[in-house]
Amino acid sequence: MRAILESTPRRSELILTFFATIVAGLLVIAVARSRAAKPAVVIKMMDMPASFEPTRITIKTGDTVEWENTGNQLHHVTTDPSAALKKNDVAIPAGAKPFDSGFLKPGESFSETFSVPGVYRYTCAVHEAKGMNGELVVQK
Numbered sequence: 766m767r768a769i770l771e772s773t774p775r776r777s778e779l780i781l782t783f784f785a786t787i788v789a790g791l792l793v794i795a796v797a798r799s800r801a802a803k804p805a806v807v808i809k810m811m812d813m814p815a816s817f818e819p820t821r822i823t824i825k826t827g828d829t830v831e832w833e834n835t836g837n838q839l840h841h842v843t844t845d846p847s848a849a850l851k852k853n854d855v856a857i858p859a860g861a862k863p864f865d866s867g868f869l870k871p872g873e874s875f876s877e878t879f880s881v882p883g884v885y886r887y888t889c890a891v892h893e894a895k896g897m898n899g900e901l902v903v904q905k
């Protein structure tokens with residue numbers, strides 16, 4: 766009986782320490798995620814004229830870019846040659862993976878993190894014929 770009474774506070778301390786460690790760990794993960802999710806650049810997708818703003822940007826390896834549809838029409842961002850009318854409107858460096866947002870409704874956005882340096886050219890399949898193209902340079 767005495768042994769149980771003495772051990773009880775120690776056990777609750779252990780449980781408290783255990784949960785405090787978990788809470789601290791979750792906080793670290795939450796902070797790391799919010800930092801990783803913050804884009805280096807936000808590119809607006811506009812209707813009139815159909816365009817990416819800014820059209821050309823330079824970022825560093827590891828940066829995240831967010832494309833945001835600020836217009837009232839569907840927009841799209843892709844480096845997929847099969848989605849482009851002109852082959853030269855899309856390009857990715859050797860070793861990089863192509864990306865494609867799918868059609869973005871007004872207010873929607875798409876993010877991509879760049880780990881391979883080089884020149885990326887992308888287009889909006891909806892407005893490629895109107896010249897809605899963009900270029901992204903990823904520096905080492």
Ligand SMILES: [Cu+2]
Pocket residue numbers: 810815816839840841889890891892897
């Ligand atoms: Cu568009």
